[in-house]
Structure formats: C-alpha cells, structure tokens
Amino acid sequence: MIRLVPRSDTPALLQVATPVMAVLATMIAGGILFAIMGYDPVAAIKTIFWDPLFGLAASYSRPQLLVKAAPLILIASGLAVGFRAGIWNIGAEGQYIIGAITGAAVALAAYPAPEMWIFPAMVIAGAAGGWAWGMIPALLRNWFGASEILVSLMLVYVAQRIAAWMAFGPMRNPEGFGMPGSRNLQQYPAASNPELIAGTGAHWGVVAAAAAVLATWFLMSRHIRGFHIRAAGTAPRAARFAGVRPETLVAFCLGLSGALAGMAGLFEVAGPAGQITDKVGVGYGFTAIIVAFLGRLHPVGILLAGLLLALTYIGGELAQLTMNLPAATVQVFQGMLLFFLLGFDLLTRYRIARRVTA
Amino acid sequence: MIDPIALFLLLLSASTPILFAALGELVVERAGVLNLGVEGMMIMGALSGFATAHYSGNAFLGFAAAALAGALVALPFAILTQFLMSNQVASGLALTLFGLGLAALFGKPVEGVKAPTMAAGPLGLNWIVWLGLAMVPAIWWFLNRSRAGLILRGVGENHDAAHALGYDVRQVRLAAIAFGGAMAGVGGAFISIATVLQWTEGMTAGAGWIALAIVVFSNWTAPGVLAGAWLFGGVTVLQLRLQAAGVRVPVQLLSMAPYLATIIVLVAISARQKFSRRAGGAAPGSLGQDFHALR
Structure with missing residues (x-):
C-alpha cells in the first residue's frame, strides 16, 4: 500500500513538471477519445498541436496564436491574483462582455469623429466597465457575505443578455438594414484595434497582455500588496492578525481581474470581432480559468499556458476543417486538461511513500 | 385573466429541474463537499436522458439513463477531491466545463429530433414533477431521522471527528457525490425530455448554478430547497407570462429575471446569515x- 505524506515545500522541478505531465496525459486521453469516436488519434493530435505551428497552413495560423492568446493571458493574469488569495472570480466572461460593450459605446457615440483620443478612451471605458462589473460581486461579498463565486457567475448570464439587447436594440447599426449587431469598428479607423506589425497578429491587446504579465509579476513578487495576497491565501488568520483587511483584498482582486477582462473584451470587439453582437462572449473568460491553473497562477506560467490553449483553439479549428472533428472537441480537451492538472497537483503537495505496516 | 391554479401548475413544472439538482447538491454539501459541477452534470443528464428516450421511445428509461450519466460524469470530480485532495472549487469548475464540452461533442446526432411523448400523471403534471415533490420529505427524513443521514451530517460537520469515530469519510462522500450527480442528471433530463422536448447545446442555461444558490438560500434544509425552487419557478413563469403578454420591455432584459432574482435572494439570505448571532449560518x-487522514 502507499500513503501520502504532506510536503512542507515543493521541489522547483515538480512545479514545472506537473503542468507538462498534465498536458501529455490530456493528449493521451484525448487520443483515446478520438479513437473511440472513429478518428485517427495520432493525426488528430498532430493536427491540433503541431500543424498550426509547422504545418502547411502555418503562415496563416501562426499569427492567430497571438490573437487568441492575448485575451486569455490578459484575463488569466488578473484571475490568478485573486485565486492566490482564495478569491474566486469565475465571472470573467461577464466582465469581458461588459468591457466590450462599454468600450464600444464610446466608439459608437463618437462615430464618425476621427480624433486620436477615441481609441485610448475606449480602452479606459472597457477597463472601467469590466472593473464595475467585477465590483458588484466584491461589494456584495464585503457588505453581505454573498458568495462571489455564485454572484460573479450569475452576472455572466446577465451580461450575455445585455449584449443581446444591445445588439438588437440600442447599439444596432442604423445602416445595417435591420440586421442585429453594431457598426463594425474595423471600418472606423479612429476606433479600430488593427494589427500593429503585419503578419504577426499582434494588436494592442497583445501589448496589454505582455504588460499585464510584467505588472502582475511585479505585484506578486515585489509589492507589499502581492505579499498580503499570498499571505491571505496560505494563512488567512495569520494575515488578518498582521493587519491585512480581507475586504480590501476582495475589492482589489475582483476589481483588477474585472478591469483586465473588460480590456480584453474591448480589444477583441475593436479588433478581431469588430462589432457587438449577441455572441460577443466566446468563452475566453472560462478558458482563462484553465490558463491560470495551467500556469500555476504564476505570470510566466500563464504566458506559456495562454499560448498553449490558444494553440488548442487554432488546432481545433484546423481539425474541424481538415478532419471534420466536431467544434466541441476543444472544449472537452480543455476540461480534461484541467482535470489532469488538478490531479497531478497532488504530487506538488504530497509525497508518496510506502505504507509501513506496524 | 390568469388562472392562479394553472399558473401554480406551471410553476411546479418550471421549478422541477432546479428542485432535483438542488436537492442532490443539498445532500452533497451536507456531507461536506462543495460540488460546483452541477451545471455539467445537468447538461450530461439532459443529453443522455434525451438520447435514450428518443432511441428507446421510453421517456422513463431516459430519466434512468440521465441519473446514471449524472453519477458517472461526477466520478472524475469524486476521484480528484476524495483521493487526490484537489481543490473542490477548481475541480467542480472543471466538471462543469468538461460536462458542457462533452455534451456538445456527443449531442450532434440528436439535434433536431423530437422527444417521445410521456403519459401525464395526476392533475396533468409529469410524473417526474411528482417524484421531485416526493423527494423533498424523503430527503428531509433521510437527513434528520435516519441513522445513515446522521452519519452523513456528522461527516459534513466535522470529518476528523467522524473519522475518529470509525466512519469511512470517503465512502460516505463518494456515495453523496454519486447521488448528487444522479439527481442533477434527472433535473437536466427534465429540461430536455419534458420541457423543451428537444436537445440544444447549452440548454441548461445556468440552472445548475441557480441550484447551487438555492442550497445556500435553503439554509441547507430540504423544505428550504423546495421554497427556493418554487421562488425561481415563479419568477420564470412570471417572466414568460410577461413576454407572452407583450410587455414593452425587451425580451432579453426580461429573461435576466431568474439570474437577477438569484443574486437578490442570495444577498438577502447571506446578509441574514452574516448578521445573525450564529456565525457562519447553517453551512x-x-x-x-480537504480530508486527509494521517492515521
């Protein structure tokens, strides 16, 4: 028999090795799933993880990597800060949608003014919208003790309906022949979020994601607030005795992750998506939770994890085209990945020893 | 005029999916496990139940399959939280994401087909509605009057003490998680087999999360769950009525009502628990x- 002995600290090698093991286990389990469904497992895995980078269509799909990774990294960086403190914002999807709406609102109000300030104002409005949407669960938790998990999640459904209402009502394109959806911001130069360097896919959201990685790294490892967050996560009682107010952390973490998610929404709606529709939310807010865990809640890990999950999106689309694999495959993959990740995490917290029979 | 009795019967139907899921989660939480995967188990139940009902032509067989599917899909969550000591919040989320993906993946072949017709029970209500109502006193009795229920509550209140008394904490929790999955599965299947009468991707639309909120609202009691489920059934029916009556509010805003009501109720009940003398409420x-027995 084996038994588990709690570790007092984790070897650095394991910290890095467990996410890699989880990815490999997901590939194997995914391969088995594909085989059951009647697809060639090796070809499917290769199409998802290899071909987008080095395959025939790589010149098209490689830029997509940054386009898809940017919102994931931006959102996950914020979420990870809260997760470290045991504050569970799982409504980033809602904050993303609201950020997209408030950001786009600035552009639609200013249309067709050509001024330079419009795009920066949109970014600020997007961040503010996401921040405000994140502050709702924060304040309800601080004032009334309501679970931020359930409130932030409920607000996703509310945000989705606000987006639908906007697309069919107030924000509908007056020149759109009655079609739902706002004006296309890609065709409005002062408000659009174009590719900055041709052929790379890099838009302002990529710049913001890089900045978010640096900023959260600084926050978590060099700033007193980051120290408080880590203390509150590992030893809440000790942190409270040291003068850390939980209310402040709840407001800070939910506000920060909300603002980053809102910005991600704005960059998406002003760039790749182009317009407000009833399907603004495409699930980045939920996938970002997986990114945060896969990156072990560390900024650098999140950077790598975001790129990997972006790869699964692109590879999934490719497999849909070339192998006729269903679109939901990627979702299943991501869910399995989180399962394996949490499972292998055992190795970082416990040592496996042989049971000594007395 | 709206007939109040007809409206109440509609309410009973509308509250059934959430009633099943929330009763299941109530038992799980009373055993000390927080399973945020209700939505994932419901959607898997909705799909498996619908597919089984469609291919067999027997709706009751569909509900049995849904219970089985709900319990099975909860298995990874059970292994992670009970044997690998994984964080319950994260594992539950993973279960929801996994279930939604798996259902979307396997649901394609039954898109657009119809559910078999079901023979209605007393008062023209579905038999499953009656089963759900019967589950309320049954679960109340189990939790408060049976020996097994006492052990389950003991495990949930203080797992170390229960372990010291010689009860198998893991075994109790595994059984509770499986039961919770089965109940969520039946709840989900009620949406696809008896309400919408077809399968669409993501059709549970947050019902699992509302069920989780109702468990908090119920103060962890079976009658409280019933009250919560009726409240949301009522809001849903009212909202649909207002849509049908052509009220001058956009449909998208009316359909927010159940989610906003959940938040309001959650806040009200959390505030009562927070400011009451008994700290921590009845959780x-x-x-x-995590439960890790060193001895």
Missing part, C-alpha cells in the same frame, strides 16, 4: 475542506 462545518 456544514467541513464544507469545501
């Missing part, structure tokens, strides 16, 4: 904590 003592 089970070991809720959401």
